[in-house]
Amino acid sequence: xxxxxxxxxxxxxxxxxxxxxxxxxxxxxxxxxxxxxxxxxxxxxxxxxxxxxxxxxxxxxxxxxxxxxxxxxxxxxxxxxxxxxxxxxxxxxxxxxxxxxxxxxxxxxxxxxxxxxxxxxxxxxxxxxxxxxxxxxxxxxxxxxxxxxxxxxxxxxxxxxxxxxxxxxxxxxxxxxxxxxxxxxxxxxxxxxxxxxxxxxxxxxxxxxxxxxxxxxxxxxxxxxxxxxxxxxxxxxxxxxxxxxxxxxxxxxxxxxxxxxxxxxxxxxxxxxxxxxxxxxxxxxxxxxxxxxxxxxxxxxxxxxxxxxxxxxxxxxxxxxxxxxxxxxxxxxxxxxxxxxxxxxxxxxxxxxxxxxxxxxxxxxxxxxxxxxxxxxxxxxxxxxxxxxxxxxxxxxx
Amino acid sequence: xxxxxxxxxxxxxxxxxxxxxxxxxxxxxxxxxxxxxxxxxxxxxxxxxxxxxxxxxxxxxxxxxxxxxxxxxxxxxxxxxxxxxxxxxxxxxxxxxxxxxxxxxxxxxxxxxxxxxxxxxxxxxxxxxxxxxxxxxxxxxxxxxxxxxxxxxxxxxxxxxxxxxxxxxxxxxxxxxxxxxxxxxxxxxxxxxxxxxxxxxxxxxxxxxxxxxxxxxxxxxxxxxxxxxxxxxxxxxxxxxxxxxxxxxxxxxxxxxxxxxxxxxxxxxxxxxxxxxxxxxxxxxxxxxxxxxxxxxxxxxxxxxxxxxxxxxxxxxxxxxxxxxxxxxxxxxxxxxxxxxxxxxxxxxxxxxxxxxxxxxxxxxxxxxxxxxxxxxxxxxxxxxxxxxxxxxxxxxxxxx
Numbered sequence: 004x005x006x007x008x009x010x011x012x013x014x015x016x017x018x019x020x021x022x023x024x025x026x027x028x029x030x031x032x033x034x035x036x037x038x039x040x041x042x043x044x045x046x047x048x049x050x051x052x053x054x055x056x057x058x059x060x061x062x063x064x065x066x067x068x069x070x071x072x073x074x075x076x077x078x079x080x081x082x083x084x085x086x087x088x089x090x091x092x093x094x095x096x097x098x099x100x101x102x103x104x105x106x107x108x109x110x111x112x113x114x115x116x117x118x119x120x121x122x123x124x125x126x127x128x129x130x131x132x133x134x135x136x137x138x139x140x141x142x143x144x145x146x147x148x149x150x151x152x153x154x155x156x157x158x159x160x161x162x163x164x165x166x167x168x169x170x171x172x173x174x175x176x177x178x179x180x181x182x183x184x185x186x187x188x189x190x191x192x193x194x195x196x197x198x199x200x201x202x203x204x205x206x207x208x209x210x211x212x213x214x215x216x217x218x219x220x221x222x223x224x225x226x227x228x229x230x231x232x233x234x235x236x237x238x239x240x241x242x243x244x245x246x247x248x249x250x251x252x253x254x255x256x257x258x259x260x261x262x263x264x265x266x267x268x269x270x271x272x273x274x275x276x277x278x279x280x281x282x283x284x285x286x287x288x289x290x291x292x293x294x295x296x297x298x299x300x301x302x303x304x305x306x307x308x309x310x311x312x313x314x315x316x317x318x319x320x321x322x323x324x325x326x327x328x329x330x331x332x333x334x335x336x337x338x339x340x341x342x343x344x345x346x347x348x349x350x351x352x353x354x355x356x357x358x359x360x361x362x363x364x365x366x367x368x369x370x371x372x373x374x375x376x377x378x379x380x381x382x383x384x385x386x387x388x389x390x391x392x393x394x395x396x397x398x399x400x401x
Numbered sequence: 402x403x404x405x406x407x408x409x410x411x412x413x414x415x416x417x418x419x420x421x422x423x424x425x426x427x428x429x430x431x432x433x434x435x436x437x438x439x440x441x442x443x444x445x446x447x448x449x450x451x452x453x454x455x456x457x458x459x460x461x462x463x464x465x466x467x468x469x470x471x472x473x474x475x476x477x478x479x480x481x482x483x484x485x486x487x488x489x490x491x492x493x494x495x496x497x498x499x500x501x502x503x504x505x506x507x508x509x510x511x512x513x514x515x516x517x518x519x520x521x522x523x524x525x526x527x528x529x530x531x532x533x534x535x536x537x538x539x540x541x542x543x544x545x546x547x548x549x550x551x552x553x554x555x556x557x558x559x560x561x562x563x564x565x566x567x568x569x570x571x572x573x574x575x576x577x578x579x580x581x582x583x584x585x586x587x588x589x590x591x592x593x594x595x596x597x598x599x600x601x602x603x604x605x606x607x608x609x610x611x612x613x614x615x616x617x618x619x620x621x622x623x624x625x626x627x628x629x630x631x632x633x634x635x636x637x638x639x640x641x642x643x644x645x646x647x648x649x650x651x652x653x654x655x656x657x658x659x660x661x662x663x664x665x666x667x668x669x670x671x672x673x674x675x676x677x678x679x680x681x682x683x684x685x686x687x688x689x690x691x692x693x694x695x696x697x698x699x700x701x702x703x704x705x706x707x708x709x710x711x712x713x714x715x716x717x718x719x720x721x722x723x724x725x726x727x728x729x730x731x732x733x734x735x736x737x738x739x740x741x742x743x744x745x746x747x748x749x750x751x752x753x754x755x756x757x758x759x760x761x762x763x764x765x766x767x768x769x770x771x772x773x774x775x776x777x778x779x780x781x782x783x784x785x786x787x788x789x790x791x792x793x794x795x796x797x798x799x800x801x802x
Contacts, residue, residue, distance in 0.1 A: 026624055034626045045657075048653075048656055051656040051657065122422050124425075124433070125429055138733065138737075138787070139737070139776040139783075142740045143779065146755070150769050344642040348741075358642065374645065374648070374653060378641050378649075382640040385636075
């Protein structure tokens with residue numbers, strides 16, 4: 004026995020003390036364990052699909068879905084295919100996510116700054132907001148907001164603001180630009196993008212001038228002015244040249260015997276409740292991130308900037324904020340991702356996001372196939388967010 | 402300085418330092434005052450809170466004690482005794498710590514819980530036995546304290562062992578045994594209410610910390626196979642919403658098991674919540690390990706500690722201490738996420754209250770009251786957790802000086 008054990012050596016070292024051998028053994032053993040588990044799981048799934056007639060496959064994707072979707076932003080009809088309906092639902096998730104991210108960022112920054120205010124009441128109110136919305140499950144908040152939305156008056160007796168915003172328990176209708184001549188619209192969008200680019204360039208150059216020479220150069224005002232000026236000029240020129248404005252603002256208005264509201268853009272009650280919940284919840288987290296980021300910039304930075312005669316606003320914009328961004332952006336992006344994933348709770352309040360449409364689809368199509376698609380969709384979203392975060396981190400370092 | 406002068410100085414410094422600060426103060430007082438005025442008026446005059454009192458025990462233990470779950474006898478004492486065991490554990494913690502924060506938590510929990518014995522229900526809805534078992538939480542906490550103080554059980558090691566024993570005892574008590582006459586089995590599917598949220602949260606917290614540590618170490622490991630497996634696990638579980646995972650755990654995972662295999666939805670939920678949370682936990686702990694100065698590990702290696710000793714005794718304790726706020730934040734998230742089990746039709750406190758309100762037409766108008774109350778219930782627990790975490794952090798920082 005002793006001879007057998009002592010003969011188990013590698014490079015003259017007993018194998019159970021040879022670092023290289025130990026490492027490889029760990030890797031091989033853990034690899035085999037995990038692979039076995041995964042193979043066992045999928046082999047059993049495959050067996051179940053074969054022996055128990057569990058439906059699986061992707062043949063159904065081209066069939067007509069034949070089920071209404073509550074609200075959609077891509078044009079949708081019940082005769083569209085499963086694949087297209089899936090895309091419509093995915094677009095809904097994306098739209099909620101984008102609007103939610105923008106609103107939550109704005110609100111979060113406001114609350115975060117209020118939290119740091121020297122004013123005791125403002126700072127306490129912000130603290131109360133953060134501690135409440137952060138600590139209550141999003142699901143409960145969503146149910147609450149949905150109840151609030153449902154408690155609004157019915158569509159015919161809803162609130163009307165300025166003859167163009169209609170708010171009722173069915174949702175919100177708002178004016179929205181419509182396109183009369185696609186060519187004109189496209190041309191204007193291209194020029195508007197150029198205008199924004201010009202504005203940014205002006206801002207950068209004026210800021211550089213101000214930093215280098217110290218002469219007041221008004222980068223913000225000139226930048227915004229350049230962008231707006233070029234945009235407006237483009238609008239007028241295109242309007243005069245093609246005879247129609249690039250976009251026409253269309254206001255919603257009640258029509259027909261039942262006062263159904265036509266025109267404009269609408270957001271269903273479920274979507275409003277979903278956005279309200281997501282925005283408040285995420286803003287509470289963002290506020291804390293913003294505060295931590297700004298506090299991470301040492302006090303001396305601010306004080307020396309003020310001592311050099313920079314105004315409060317310039318200090319915040321050009322000294323504090325760029326440094327705080329390094330700390331803020333990574334957790335901020337993970338909050339954006341959380342918001343996107345949390346939007347799957349829409350199924351609880353009847354908004355047709357990716358998850359809730361997928362859940363409905365499983366009644367007529369293979370659950371397994373649908374949920375593979377759902378997982379891939381969410382994973383691709385999350386990888387996109389991680390990619391953006393990593394790219395940003397790289398630019399900071401580089 | 403006179404108190405009034407001091408108050409004036411405080412007001413001047415914090416509310417009226419400049420003209421715009423004064424304007425801000427006035428504006429916020431007006432705004433907050435209006436909100437508070439209408440809010441309080443609604444709370445005290447317009448709101449109908451009877452939905453909360455009617456729900457009562459349903460919110461706490463769900464359908465555990467209904468006739469279908471517990472035919473022919475009263476099972477209410479079983480969750481109640483479980484609660485007593487839990488408070489006794491708090492008492493033990495107090496006995497070992499000898500005072501301070503632990504003492505306040507233990508006494509606070511016992512007092513709050515036993516205060517429920519005084520709820521103004523009629524004796525037929527809430528009998529004397531129920532009230533006495535609730536009031537017994539104060540003796541229970543004292544018993545736990547005495548146990549830790551005057552017996553050899555008063556050490557952290559025994560507290561850890563007692564935690565495990567009590568957890569298993571509670572599971573046994575709630576589950577029941579068909580052989581024992583007074584302990585007939587209660588189907589797990591009938592467990593619900595806040596009890597279910599707490600149970601899932603405790604399992605999730607106890608499970609996700611060690612798994613998360615393992616995953617974090619795996620992700621930082623130099624072994625490519627181990628590392629890539631951990632990365633895939635973490636990224637997949639962090640990349641999808643929890644409800645898709647919960648949904649798959651009841652709709653797809655059973656397919657990989659033999660037909661009619663008794664997969665328990667609560668166990669599925671507990672496993673999924675634990676794994677989901679451990680992926681986030683791993684990232685928090687990895688952050689802590691990354692922030693640690695490499696000199697710590699190098700010094701430990703130079704002193705002759707082995708690799709695993711360096712990790713377990715030097716790096717990990719410091720890393721975990723540095724990320725306590727993030728870890729507790731994850732615990733709070735986990736507790737909030739237990740409300741998502743509605744997706745697999747478990748009746749947690751949110752699910753069962755909604756089911757009740759939908760089944761009783763007279764309460765259809767009381768949704769708002771219900772959700773505000775539920776928000777407060779969750780808030781008490783989560784805020785308590787974040788308060789304790791802040792205090793622990795402060796205590797640790799004092800130790801650093």
